[in-house]
Amino acid sequence: MKKEQMKVYQKQFSAFEATLNGASEGRVHQLRRDAMQRFVEQGFPAARDEDWRYTNLNPLTGTTFVPAFRPVADQSLRDQAAAQALPLTHAVTLLFVDGYFVPELSDLDAIPEGMTVRDLSAVIDEDPSLTDSVVTESGTLSRHPFTALNTAFTQQGISIHLRRGVIAEIPLRLLFHSTSGTQPHIAHPRIVVRLEERAECRIFEEYVADNSAVYFNNVVVDVHIAANAVLKHVRLQEESENAFHVSTVYAQIAQAGVYENHYFGLGASLLRSNLHGILQGEGAHCTMNGLFLPFGTQHMDHFTVIDHAVPRCTSHELYKGVLSDETRGVFTGRIIVRQDAQQTNAMQSNNNLLLSDTARVDTRPQLEIYADDVKCTHGATVGRISKEQLFYLLSRGINRQQAQNILTFAFAGELVSRIPDTTLSDLMHDRIHKRLEASWKTT
Amino acid sequence: MLEIRNLHARVEGNEILKGINLRVNPGEIHAIMGPNGSGKSTLAGVLAGKDLYEVTEGEVLYRGRNLLEMDPDVRACEGVFMAFQYPVEIPGVSNTYFLKAALNAIRKYRGENEYDAVDFLSLVKDKMKLVEMDPSFLNRPVNDGFSGGEKKRNEILQMAVLDPVLSILDETDSGLDIDALRIVANGVNALHNEENAAIVVTHYQRLLNYIIPDFVHVLVDGRIAKSGDKELAFQLEEQGYDWAKDLHQPAPEAV
Numbered sequence: 001m002k003k004e005q006m007k008v009y010q011k012q013f014s015a016f017e018a019t020l021n022g023a024s025e026g027r028v029h030q031l032r033r034d035a036m037q038r039f040v041e042q043g044f045p046a047a048r049d050e051d052w053r054y055t056n057l058n059p060l061t062g063t064t065f066v067p068a069f070r071p072v073a074d075q076s077l078r079d080q081a082a083a084q085a086l087p088l089t090h091a092v093t094l095l096f097v098d099g100y101f102v103p104e105l106s107d108l109d110a111i112p113e114g115m116t117v118r119d120l121s122a123v124i125d126e127d128p129s130l131t132d133s134v135v136t137e138s139g140t141l142s143r144h145p146f147t148a149l150n151t152a153f154t155q156q157g158i159s160i161h162l163r164r165g166v167i168a169e170i171p172l173r174l175l176f177h178s179t180s181g182t183q184p185h186i187a188h189p190r191i192v193v194r195l196e197e198r199a200e201c202r203i204f205e206e207y208v209a210d211n212s213a214v215y216f217n218n219v220v221v222d223v224h225i226a227a228n229a230v231l232k233h234v235r236l237q238e239e240s241e242n243a244f245h246v247s248t249v250y251a252q253i254a255q256a257g258v259y260e261n262h263y264f265g266l267g268a269s270l271l272r273s274n275l276h277g278i279l280q281g282e283g284a285h286c287t288m289n290g291l292f293l294p295f296g297t298q299h300m301d302h303f304t305v306i307d308h309a310v311p312r313c314t315s316h317e318l319y320k321g322v323l324s325d326e327t328r329g330v331f332t333g334r335i336i337v338r339q340d341a342q343q344t345n346a347m348q349s350n351n352n353l354l355l356s357d358t359a360r361v362d363t364r365p366q367l368e369i370y371a372d373d374v375k376c377t378h379g380a381t382v383g384r385i386s387k388e389q390l391f392y393l394l395s396r397g398i399n400r401q402q403a404q405n406i407l408t409f410a411f412a413g414e415l416v417s418r419i420p421d422t423t424l425s426d427l428m429h430d431r432i433h434k435r436l437e438a439s440w441k442t443t
Numbered sequence: 444m445l446e447i448r449n450l451h452a453r454v455e456g457n458e459i460l461k462g463i464n465l466r467v468n469p470g471e472i473h474a475i476m477g478p479n480g481s482g483k484s485t486l487a488g489v490l491a492g493k494d495l496y497e498v499t500e501g502e503v504l505y506r507g508r509n510l511l512e513m514d515p516d517v518r519a520c521e522g523v524f525m526a527f528q529y530p531v532e533i534p535g536v537s538n539t540y541f542l543k544a545a546l547n548a549i550r551k552y553r554g555e556n557e558y559d560a561v562d563f564l565s566l567v568k569d570k571m572k573l574v575e576m577d578p579s580f581l582n583r584p585v586n587d588g589f590s591g592g593e594k595k596r597n598e599i600l601q602m603a604v605l606d607p608v609l610s611i612l613d614e615t616d617s618g619l620d621i622d623a624l625r626i627v628a629n630g631v632n633a634l635h636n637e638e639n640a641a642i643v644v645t646h647y648q649r650l651l652n653y654i655i656p657d658f659v660h661v662l663v664d665g666r667i668a669k670s671g672d673k674e675l676a677f678q679l680e681e682q683g684y685d686w687a688k689d690l691h692q693p694a695p696e697a698v
Contacts, residue, residue: 392531395491396545396601397519397552406544410535410584 005061006040012067013152028124028154035151042145054330054362055301059270060244065186065216067153071097071179073104081177084208086236086427091173091204094158098178099187099217101158114166115201120157120190144274146246150188150220157190160203162229168201171421175206178243180213191221195229195257202232202421207267209240216244223251223259227281230258232420236428239267241296248274255281262419263302264428265292266435271300279306279313279341290319291415293432294327294359295439301330306348308341308374315345321352322412323359324439333378334366341371348378353385353411355404355439401440408436444469444506444640445490445609451500452489459485461665462501467609470637474651474676475644477662478684483644484528486662487613490642491525492518505609519545520552522608526598526615533585538597541585542567542604549605570603574630592623599630606634610641616650628653648680 013036020029044061045052071077077097094106094117101119111117162168174191193203207217217239225231231251239245245268251259259277277286292300306315321329331350352361363380385407393403409432416432419425445467452460459482467473477483489496490503492515503510510518533541546566547557558566568578574596586594595615602610612631616624631654635641643654651659651673659675660667663684669675679686 386531388531389533391493391515392527392533393541393545394515395519395525395527396541396605397516397549398544399516399548400514402544402548403516406536406541407533410533413535 006043008064009149010036010040016067016153016155032152032154035148039145039148039152042148044145051303051332054328055270055272055299057270060216063184063214063216063244065184068098068100068185068187068215069181070100071102073102075105077102077177078105080179080210081175081208084177084210084238085175085206086424086431088173088204088424088427090423091171093173093175096158096174096176096189098185098215099176099189110170111172112166112168112170114163114199115168115172116159116161116163117172118159118161120159120192121155123159124154144248146218146272146274147220147248150190150218150248153188154190157188157192159192160194162195162199162201164196164226165198166196166201167199171202171204171424173204173206176208176217178207178209178213178215178217178240180210180240181215184214184216186216186218188218188220191219192224193222193231193233194224195226195231197226198228199226200230202234204421204424205233205235207237207239207245209238209243209267211240212242213240214242215240217246219245219247221247221249223249225251225253225257225259225284227255227257229254232260232262234262234264234419234421234424236264236431237267237271237273239271241267241269241298243268244270246272246274248276250276250278251286252278252280253284253286256283257281258285258287260287260420261289262415263288263290263292264415264432265290265294265300265302266431268300269298271298273300273302275302275304277306277315279308279315280310282310282312284310284313286313286315288315288317288319289415289418291412291432292319292321292329293412293435293439294321294329295324295435297326299328303330303332303334305334305336306346308335308337308344308346308371310338310340311342311344313341313344315347317346317348318415319350320412320415321350321361322355322408322436322439323352323361324355326356326358328359329361330363331361331380332364332366334368335376335378337367337369337371337374337376339370342373344371344374344376346374346376348376350380351411352380352382353408354382355385355408404440405433405437408440409433412436445510445642446504447501448503449501450486450489450498450503452485452496452498454485454496458499459496459665460489463662463665463667465660465667467640467642469640471658472635472641472643472654472656474654474656474659474673475642475662476646476648476659476676476679479646481662482665483646483662484613487525487528487611487642487644490523490611491515516548517552519605519607520549523611524602524605524607524609525611525613526595526602528614528617530586530589530594530598532587532589534587536585537582538585539564539567539581542601545601546604567600567604570600573603573633574599575626576600591618592620595619595623595627596630599627603630603634608639610634610639612641612643612645614644614646616645616647624650625653648676651676
């Protein structure tokens with residue numbers, strides 16, 4: 001099966017090359033070819049691969065996907081996406097349909113001064129000198145077959161660039177809408193975010209879909225944060241219940257730069273989220289907050305790496321899972337403190353709440369510390385609703401269902417309140433509330 | 444209002460209550476005293492509906508209905524309130540949210556209009572004065588990081604807001620200094636009227652200096668060994684529970 005699968009992807013790659021016409025000779029395309037070759041050599045990760053141990057990819061590798069079609073820009077597409085998305089009115093929205101950036105349906109006029117947003121393929125075609133900073137294949141990620149696959153097909157996507165010292169007050173929303181088609185489709189969106197020195201902005205990345213659409217979103221986000229720049233990145237993954245979603249975020253943070261990643265996972269039948277933060281300059285900081293709420297038979301696997309490469313950096317990581325029904329959750333939290341990275345301060349915790357007897361979560365903190373003057377704390381818990389707390393609420397007249405909702409939200413709400421945007425935080429609060437209520441109803 | 448007949452209950456196979464009989468009428472305050480392990484907290488827990496306890500014999504009628512068949516939340520909606528000996532901390536849930544949810548659950552059960560945020564806030568601020576609590580407690584998570592005294596005052600605040608028919612105070616005095624004790628007792632006294640009733644479970648007599656009971660019952664080894672008026676509490680204070688343990692009189696019938 002593996003060989004047949006590879007043939008499918010190779011065939012798609014040839015077809016993709018054919019559509020590129022003259023553009024298939026440049027440096028970028030050489031990267032694509034290399035990436036494709038790497039992907040074919042490696043194949044999809046096997047269960048014996050330690051980093052993929054708890055996730056069975058067979059449902060994904062066993063599905064034949066066709067490349068998504070470039071959508072025809074029509075206002076109805078924006079309306080359809082808006083119907084599924086959070087009713088956020090204060091953000092500049094960029095719309096992606098089936099992985100393709102649709103500039104005609106995006107608020108390009110409202111892009112703040114100092115920010116440049118461009119279709120990635122246009123950037124790549126025009127200025128090959130940007131290649132290295134645009135399409136990174138750095139570090140451990142280059143060995144990651146899903147990233148290689150994304151690179152091979154790199155064209156759909158966007159480049160966001162913020163000039164030195166620019167502070168964008170209005171958040172930017174990247175709204176990804178996947179439509180249902182006759183055949184399962186695959187998309188390889190690539191988002192490249194570059195903040196120059198002292199620049200600051202908030203980006204809200206949101207994935208929504210038509211009900212029960214079957215597709216595979218293979219997303220890669222490259223983040224480059226220059227000295228003293230700040231990026232607050234909120235992600236809401238609410239893919240269709242039949243979707244596959246693999247996303248890889250790779251953030252490089254320079255001196256005194258700050259990267260915050262706030263992830264909320266509600267959708268997809270199979271999710272793998274890879275999140276790498278590389279602290280490359282002294283005094284840099286990385287926050288990783290995550291909340292995942294699978295229900296039904298959803299499988300959600302979160303693989304996070306924080307790499308302290310230089311001294312005096314800080315990182316703070318909090319992931320929480322609320323698992324109902326027959327769901328499966330995985331959390332891997334790898335913290336690497338390199339030999340030079342003295343006076344590192346790293347905090348990590350992962351707490352999980354099981355709502356049913358048939359839900360399961362695997363949590364793996366992995367600390368690799370090579371420096372001696374460091375402060376690293378980590379903790380992981382797996383628990384259930386406290387009987388004492390439940391009885392306390394019942395004894396005050398609150399019925400069982402509401403009491404369970406209150407206690408579940410008390411567990412999960414912390415992450416919602418940390419969202420660095422009050423409007424977004426309020427909207428997320430409602431969305432998460434609704435989801436938790438639904439989780440209890442099915443458990 | 445409350446009629447307990449021959450109540451037997453056990454915890455993890457151990458029989459703790461061995462035939463309790465007690466009758467509480469509207470307007471009455473009953474004190475239940477007894478040494479450690481006599482079954483005081485078990486009795487309170489059984490009345491509130493804690494599932495840790497298994498009732499093996501007897502019955503409890505509350506306003507003519509079988510209390511033991513009601514779920515704990517239904518009991519609360521019907522007007523039964525227990526102030527916990529160890530109030531539970533609930534991080535992540537604010538005191539306001541919790542209290543409002545509880546009050547509205549009860550009002551909804553009774554077919555009354557639910558309070559909106561404004562009405563609720565004015566009600567709760569009024570009640571907070573009763574227990575001398577600072578309004579800043581409203582925004583704090585339920586009992587989280589509260590001192591022992593603050594937790595007990597928070598229990599009485601809940602009692603004031605929910606306005607129960609039958610209140611059971613489970614060792615509310617334990618761990619309180621004299622000021623907190625006075626505040627808690629004042630709260631209970633202020634809420635007491637001819638329509639409601641209270642069962643005050645305590646190990647020490649000193650609470651009864653502030654809350655004057657109409658009846659005092661001495662619980663020994665799962666039975667009410669002696670009942671009397673408040674003088675009985677003073678007697679216990681002077682002579683200790685050993686004296687009560689030697690009482691061999693049969694459990695008296697309801698007072």
